[in-house]
Amino acid sequence: MIEAVGLGPDFVTFSLTPILIGVLAAVACALPGNFLILRRQALIGDAISHVVLPGIVVAFLVTGQVTTWPMMLGAAGAALLSVGIITAIRRLGRIEAGAAMGVTFTTLFAAGVLLLEQSDTSSVHLDVEHALYGSLESLIWLSGMGWGSLLDAAALADLPPELLRMAVVAAAISVIVAVFWRPLKISTFDEGFARVLGLPVGLIDLGIITLAAVAAVAAFDAVGSIIVIAMFICPPAAARLMTNRLERQVGWSLVFATLSAVVGYVLAGYGPGWFGAELSVSAAGMIATVSGVILVLACLFAPQRRRSGEAREA
Amino acid sequence: MEALPAFLSALTLQAGYNATLVAIGAGLLGIAAGSVGAFLFLRKRALVSDAVAHATLPGVGLAFIAMVALGGDGRNLAGLLAGSAVSAGLGLLAVEWITARTRLAEDAAIGAVLSVFFGFGVVLLTIIQTMTSGRQAGLESFLLGSTAGMLYADALIIAVGGALAVAAVLTLRRPLTLVAFDAGYAETLGLSARRMDLGLMLLVMAVVVIGLKIVGLILIVAMLIIPAVTARFWTERAEIVVALAAMLGGISAYVGAALSAAAPAVPTGPVIVLVAAFMFTLSLLFAPGRGVLAALWRRQRFQRRVHLRQGLLALAREERILEPLTLRVLRRAGLIRADGVATDAGRARAARTLRDEARWDMALLQFNDEMVAGRYDGLTPIEEVLTGDEIAEIDRRLARPGVVA
Numbered sequence: 001m002i003e004a005v006g007l008g009p010d011f012v013t014f015s016l017t018p019i020l021i022g023v024l025a026a027v028a029c030a031l032p033g034n035f036l037i038l039r040r041q042a043l044i045g046d047a048i049s050h051v052v053l054p055g056i057v058v059a060f061l062v063t064g065q066v067t068t069w070p071m072m073l074g075a076a077g078a079a080l081l082s083v084g085i086i087t088a089i090r091r092l093g094r095i096e097a098g099a100a101m102g103v104t105f106t107t108l109f110a111a112g113v114l115l116l117e118q119s120d121t122s123s124v125h126l127d128v129e130h131a132l133y134g135s136l137e138s139l140i141w142l143s144g145m146g147w148g149s150l151l152d153a154a155a156l157a158d159l160p161p162e163l164l165r166m167a168v169v170a171a172a173i174s175v176i177v178a179v180f181w182r183p184l185k186i187s188t189f190d191e192g193f194a195r196v197l198g199l200p201v202g203l204i205d206l207g208i209i210t211l212a213a214v215a216a217v218a219a220f221d222a223v224g225s226i227i228v229i230a231m232f233i234c235p236p237a238a239a240r241l242m243t244n245r246l247e248r249q250v251g252w253s254l255v256f257a258t259l260s261a262v263v264g265y266v267l268a269g270y271g272p273g274w275f276g277a278e279l280s281v282s283a284a285g286m287i288a289t290v291s292g293v294i295l296v297l298a299c300l301f302a303p304q305r306r307r308s309g310e311a312r313e314a
Numbered sequence: 315m316e317a318l319p320a321f322l323s324a325l326t327l328q329a330g331y332n333a334t335l336v337a338i339g340a341g342l343l344g345i346a347a348g349s350v351g352a353f354l355f356l357r358k359r360a361l362v363s364d365a366v367a368h369a370t371l372p373g374v375g376l377a378f379i380a381m382v383a384l385g386g387d388g389r390n391l392a393g394l395l396a397g398s399a400v401s402a403g404l405g406l407l408a409v410e411w412i413t414a415r416t417r418l419a420e421d422a423a424i425g426a427v428l429s430v431f432f433g434f435g436v437v438l439l440t441i442i443q444t445m446t447s448g449r450q451a452g453l454e455s456f457l458l459g460s461t462a463g464m465l466y467a468d469a470l471i472i473a474v475g476g477a478l479a480v481a482a483v484l485t486l487r488r489p490l491t492l493v494a495f496d497a498g499y500a501e502t503l504g505l506s507a508r509r510m511d512l513g514l515m516l517l518v519m520a521v522v523v524i525g526l527k528i529v530g531l532i533l534i535v536a537m538l539i540i541p542a543v544t545a546r547f548w549t550e551r552a553e554i555v556v557a558l559a560a561m562l563g564g565i566s567a568y569v570g571a572a573l574s575a576a577a578p579a580v581p582t583g584p585v586i587v588l589v590a591a592f593m594f595t596l597s598l599l600f601a602p603g604r605g606v607l608a609a610l611w612r613r614q615r616f617q618r619r620v621h622l623r624q625g626l627l628a629l630a631r632e633e634r635i636l637e638p639l640t641l642r643v644l645r646r647a648g649l650i651r652a653d654g655v656a657t658d659a660g661r662a663r664a665a666r667t668l669r670d671e672a673r674w675d676m677a678l679l680q681f682n683d684e685m686v687a688g689r690y691d692g693l694t695p696i697e698e699v700l701t702g703d704e705i706a707e708i709d710r711r712l713a714r715p716g717v718v719a
Contacts (some may be wrong), residue, residue, distance in 0.1 A: 030381055037419075037422050040421055042419070042422040043364075043421045043425055043426065046428065071504070089543075089598065090440070093543075093547060093606075095546065096358055096360075098360045098421070099360040099542070100543075101361065102360050102361055102536070102539035102540075102543075103539055103591070106533055106535050106539065107536065107540070107587060107588070113458055113533075113581060113583070114580070114581065114584040114588065117584075118579070133436055139467075149336065226432055226433045228435060229429040232425070236547075237426055240417070240422075241417065268425065272441075280440075282437050282439070282440040282541070283546065284433065285433040285435070285436030285439075285440065287433075287435070288429050288433025289433050289437060291429075292426065292429075292430025292431075292433070295430070299412060299415065304417070305415075305417065306415075306416065306417060307416075307417040
């Protein structure tokens with residue numbers, strides 16, 4: 001029965017873990033994305049995911065090896081540094097946010113590429129294309145011989161480490177958003193009211209950006225920056241067109257993110273086979289594409305797609 | 315050690331035919347990108363270029379597939395650029411459509427378009443990698459740009475395209491400046507802001523497409539934004555921002571191209587961007603007026619004026635001054651001696667300051683309006699605000715305390 005719908009042992013080995021990682025990454029990015037969209041800061045996600053590259057390269061140059069924690073620290077440091085630089089250019093130079101962002105992320109990205117090309121990283125798994133596309137397809141579970149392996153401690157110990165890491169990050173972000181729900185909501189919709197209530201508005205701002213940076217860095221390692229940017233923006237944007245209530249918007253965004261990850265991965269892995277082609281296409285690219293299709297459908301048909309007060313067409 | 319002569323020969327166009335064409339093409343592209351970017355920046359739409367640039371990738375992929383399907387080898391640069399222009403146009407339309415037709419803001423539209431188009435482009439690239447026909451090698455250079463291994467025909471396309479883009483900017487500079495500077499005024503002159511914005515977007519597309527091969531689609535955004543922001547530090551006038559941005563863009567692209575020609579392992583795009591970023595940093599720090607150092611200096615001067623004024627008032631009222639900065643300012647101006655006792659000059663100035671303060675108090679009572687009250691900052695001498703007659707009137711009132719009720 002399970003075999004008949006294509007969910008046999010092969011699926012467990014080759015597709016289960018990438019799909020789970022993809023879903024977790026999508027959820028981790030979409031959650032803070034909801035607040036970024038409402039605060040007109042959607043492109044912060046874009047900026048952060050570009051500057052993760054120099055952070056990782058510097059971490060590699062310092063430690064000399066591709067290990068997880070130094071790279072995560074390097075990337076997170078670069079992300080926060082870039083937010084600092086953007087703020088400094090805005091305040092000190094009195095430059096509008098978009099332009100300040102453009103200057104910062106392109107410069108840091110260029111520095112990252114140059115460092116990468118100049119340093120001897122050819123022997124290790126570190127290059128620009130990998131950074132952009134990620135390698136979701138390669139996060140397979142070789143010891144996963146079938147659904148029974150889910151109960152086998154030895155096989156479970158062999159799960160790709162990205163799975164656990166992404167699960168921890170996604171859970172942490174969910175918990176933080178749930179715990180700080182009220183201040184997040186109030187400061188997003190009415191900053192003045194939030195100030196009157198004595199909420200630390202500046203700190204909340206920084207907190208949201210830090211959440212986004214953590215999500216971007218964790219997801220970047222596993223799935224590349226394309227998914228990160230797409231998941232920050234597309235599912236929350238589509239969800240924004242579905243409802244006027246923040247609770248429901250977040251719910252919809254998680255549904256859309258999960259749907260993009262699952263459908264995108266399946267289309268990338270199995271889609272070409274339906275057309276008789278042998279190899280699969282980029283899963284990261286396909287997930288981004290599917291999220292775009294969902295957004296287009298939302299733009300065309302979602303109930304709250306227009307600005308309130310705007311005349312409806314007959 | 316042979317890098318410097320190689321750089322100099324590239325800089326003086328002695329490094330061979332291709333390198334010369336690329337340097338000229340890059341310089342022209344830099345001029346076009348700088349000026350077009352300045353208009354974008356003045357219209358506050360700098361990041362639209364990010365969406366346009368990322369949206370070129372699927373066009374490059376589809377054009378490659380189409381050319382291979384028609385029996386070519388797929389690497390014809392003109393064909394690839396035509397494809398990229400079409401998909402960049404579609405991306406731009408998508409941004410406009412989402413912004414106009416839905417409640418989503420422009421930044422969300424930009425982010426959605428750039429990630430989805432780019433993601434779809436990557437899907438196409440992986441399809442191309444599995445194709446047996448066509449020579450796909452080098453297609454990735456559109457991501458980050460590459461001038462190594464560029465054919466003569468490619469270099470020629472870039473040089474000619476750059477020249478055409480500069481010519482287009484020169485032709486449209488007046489209406490574009492008007493619209494960027496004051497869209498409402500431009501409309502009263504009969505210029506359609508909408509149409510000029512459309513023209514601006516076409517120019518952005520052209521710059522992005524020409525820049526693909528040199529700096530790549532991710533970094534072309536830098537060439538549009540950085541020179542414009544840099545130029546903004548040096549002037550308050552829109553036309554000068556445009557001219558300066560064109561110059562800065564041209565210099566960074568030309569110097570960057572020469573640098574990378576001298577050291578083949580150095581990728582062109584990042585070097586050009588870093589040269590531009592270097593000039594940006596210098597401007598952020600050192601520009602007069604808007605620069606950080608100038609602001610610090612102004613702040614310090616203001617602080618000294620405040621301390622001078624308060625110190626003089628304290629002298630006049632014969633209060634003890636404890637503030638070290640106030641003491642230092644007074645001493646350096648020769649108004650007090652080292653032991654803190656006022657000099658003759660100090661006493662005279664203190665008296666004048668006290669009179670000024672008294673006149674101000676009276677003026678604020680008498681002229682309860684914006685023109686006068688708005689100018690009071692505790693520093694400006696009243697002579698700069700009121701006429702001699704008005705001050706005389708105030709002095710008359712001051713001489714008869716108690717009359718003002």
